[in-house]
Amino acid sequence: MKQSNKKDALIFLGPTFLTYVLFLYIPILFCFYLAFTKYDIISASEFVGLKNFTRLFTYSRTPKIYANTLKLVVMLVTMHTVFGLFLALLVRSLAHGTQHVFRFLYYFPCILTTASVAIAWRYIFNKDLGIINYFLSQVGVDAIPWLNDPFWVYGTIAIFSLWKFAGNAFLYFYIGLGNIPITYYEAARIDGANPFTVFKHITFPLLTPTIFFVVLNLFIASSQIFDEPFFLTGGGPGDATRTLNLYIYETAYREFNFGYSSAIAISLFVLLAVFTLIQLNVSKKWVNYDY
Amino acid sequence: MKKGVLIMVLILSTCALFASGGKEEAQSTEDVPFASREVTLQLVMEGNAEQQEWMQDLKKDFNKEYPNIKIDDIWLPMGEGGWGAYFTKIKTMVASGNSPDVVRVAVEGFQVLHESNLALPLNSYIEEYPQYVENYEDIHPRLQEACVIDGDIYGFGWDWNNIVTHINLDMLEEAGLPFPDADWGKDQFLQYAKALTGMKDGQMTYGVYIPNIYFSIEAWLYNFGAAVLSDDMTKGALSTPESIEAFTFMHDLVYTHKVAPVPAPGDQFIPFMTNRQVAMTFGGRWPVPSYVDAGLNFDIQYVPTFRTNEVIFGVGMFPVMTSSKYPEEAYVLSSWLSGRHSQNTYLNSFSIPSRISVMDEVLPANPPENSTLYRLSADTARVVQSPSKYPEVQQVVDRMFNRMMSDPNADVKAILASADDELNEVLAR
Structure with missing residues (x-):
């Protein structure tokens, strides 16, 4: 690289790099330090060794919270991927003008504030006074405990999450589908391939980079899920939907136990890093970048 | 029990001090050393848009009496977490070096502030500048009791609620x-x-x-x-x-x-x-x-x-933060906010004033019909348990x-x- 190019690169990348260092890397390093301390943000931190990690791995509520997070990750990644792809295929099959309308409709909930819509949905889901159960009762269905049953509450989160965020996966798939060269489809049509064969041999293989991108992003986002349990269920009933991020928030900003919350955050960080590395390695076997 | 009696004795003796001419002996508000010091105080509040508007009126009224003390009001949303979340935000402000001078807290958060040594006892200010405290006896004693720990007065009952x-x-x-x-x-x-x-x-x-x-x-x-x-x-x-x-x-x-x-x-x-x-x-x-x-x-x-x-009750007050650079002015504001004018202006609908005279005025004039029940219940009410x-x-x-x-x-x-x-x-x- 020429000297002047190096200088240009430094000028353009420097501010962004500095921002990352200040607001991401330093806080992450600080979080590692805090995990070994007792710190309530008012008093000075005190070194406590592995005490926070011992509490994390011996506390009776911890396994449940990890399991909840894992359940939500599996559920949401699968549902958003399948539903997003289905919507994208559906919209791509429409006339060009109509596609704009549906693109807007499906993406619209993504731009709404989660807190405000989640509170409205909480009333909609109310077991005895909510509107969904009212309509179900009109067709003879018993009231569903949407927010009060450890099983149903996952369905509630899934419905809300799909309504609110499916537009994101949809948009990625919609763009990904648009990037597949049309010549492949024309050749398949000439060869008399049916829609299923076209999807299996052209669309899916050529969409794998997008699928991988969407799955990886969904995995990271749903591992850090916070809004849905916080606003819809409060982590309940009991601890039924308490996730790691919600637990981190509660220990940090309710208990003011920043050392312990940092230890939980580090455990999440390690889990995410390990799973992401596994996914990156596995992806080499199924993601097709050659077209 | 003994502690409770001691607190009551201290409150009553403070009341007696104000009632027995402490005011006459005190300096007038123009003579105090900080009377002309120009300061800006940060006041942290919670409330809706309507309450924020009422506060702007109160600020104007306060500045008519104390033009040298400007108020910068910061409104924190209560949010999903209730009082717990509100106090958390105040604590975070303090930790980030942006400590306010006066905060509105309910009794649920008062102990949190007290244990962290964030609330300033006002006894010495009350003794030195009693002219700023308006008719202490008018604040319902049972409600005021919740603003006092071990004889230290941390604020004056402003509003309260029961169930x-x-x-x-x-x-x-x-x-x-x-x-x-x-x-x-x-x-x-x-x-x-x-x-x-x-x-x-x-x-x-x-x-x-x-x-x-x-x-x-x-x-x-x-x-x-x-x-x-x-x-x-x-x-x-x-x-x-x-x-x-x-x-x-x-x-x-x-x-x-x-x-x-x-x-x-x-x-x-x-x-x-x-x-x-x-x-x-x-x-x-x-x-x-x-x-x-x-x-x-x-x-x-x-x-x-x-x-x-x-009947359970929780009371709100305006403690002065220990980190305030202007504790005297903050004390003046805290005290003024618990006065009759402030309670009459701000507390005529959503909360119950803590002053007996204001309760007697405001409650019968507003719905519901049985509103005086709020006033009557104060006499026997028990404070909500709020540990640190x-x-x-x-x-x-x-x-x-x-x-x-x-x-x-x-x-x-x-x-x-x-x-x-x-x-x-x-x-x-």
Whole structure:
């Protein structure tokens, strides 16, 4: 690289790099330090060794919270991927003008504030006074405990999450589908391939980079899920939907136990890093970048 | 007990000081050394847009008297986490080096501030500059008692709230029920709840919405002769026989008698009342503006006497922060805000003024008809239990309650025992 190019690169990348260092890397390093301390943000931190990690791995509520997070990750990644792809295929099959309308409709909930819509949905889901159960009762269905049953509450989160965020996966798939060269489809049509064969041999293989991108992003986002349990269920009933991020928030900003919350955050960080590395390695076997 | 007597003696002696001519001997407000010092104080408040507007009027009035003290009001949203979340935000402001001078807190957060040495005792300022305190005796002594720890006065009672029964009068009339007497008990309450439950125009209406927030849950516990914590607030007391009876009764109202909807986490009862989906619920004065706006025909009565009758209360005040650079001016503001003018201007609808004279003026002039009940209940009210670990205690209670009320087959006794274990762990930490 020429000297002047190096200088240009430094000028353009420097501010962004500095921002990352200040607001991401330093806080992450600080979080590692805090995990070994007792710190309530008012008093000075005190070194406590592995005490926070011992509490994390011996506390009776911890396994449940990890399991909840894992359940939500599996559920949401699968549902958003399948539903997003289905919507994208559906919209791509429409006339060009109509596609704009549906693109807007499906993406619209993504731009709404989660807190405000989640509170409205909480009333909609109310077991005895909510509107969904009212309509179900009109067709003879018993009231569903949407927010009060450890099983149903996952369905509630899934419905809300799909309504609110499916537009994101949809948009990625919609763009990904648009990037597949049309010549492949024309050749398949000439060869008399049916829609299923076209999807299996052209669309899916050529969409794998997008699928991988969407799955990886969904995995990271749903591992850090916070809004849905916080606003819809409060982590309940009991601890039924308490996730790691919600637990981190509660220990940090309710208990003011920043050392312990940092230890939980580090455990999440390690889990995410390990799973992401596994996914990156596995992806080499199924993601097709050659077209 | 001894401590309580000592506190009362100190309060009364302070009152006596003000009443017996301390004011005459004091300097006038123009003579004090800080009278002309130009300062800007940060005041942290919580409230809605309407309350923010009222505050702007109050600021103007304050500046007419004290043009040298500017107020920079910062409004923190209460949010989903209630008072616990609000105090958390204040603590975060302090930790980030942006400490306010004066904060509005309810008693639930006062201990949090006190334990962290964030609240300044005002005794020395009161002694030195008593001219700034307006008729201390007028603040209801029982309410003011909650602003004092070990004889140190940390603020002046400004507003307060209690828990009473809110009753939809139209639904009561339709069910052919008379308005209950002040001493109504468990059986009559259950009879009312049953009579008020049923289908109307294809929609289910419930007799009662059971308490689902810490404040109202503890209000019920008090009337069952129980409490969330032991009297010295060092241990959980949820698994006492009285408490088990209280929670079993709440659970039965939902699942056995089917007169109450299942409370969902974070539910606000106000929309259910204004939509006429429930006939009775439990709150203080804060829902009154919403009821009035919705045209609800309602009135209030004491929480039924389940075993005893002990009205719960929480009081709000304006402590001065220890980190304030201008404690004298902050004291002036704190004191002024608890005055008659401030209470009359700001507290005529959503909260109860703490001054006896303002209560006597404001309450009878505003809905509901039985508003003077708020004033009467102050005489015998008992403060809500608020240890310094209040945000965590509140979390444990919320989680326990939510778990219990979500399960039709909940083992109430076992859940309360496990909640007590958790409370003990939190309080010992």
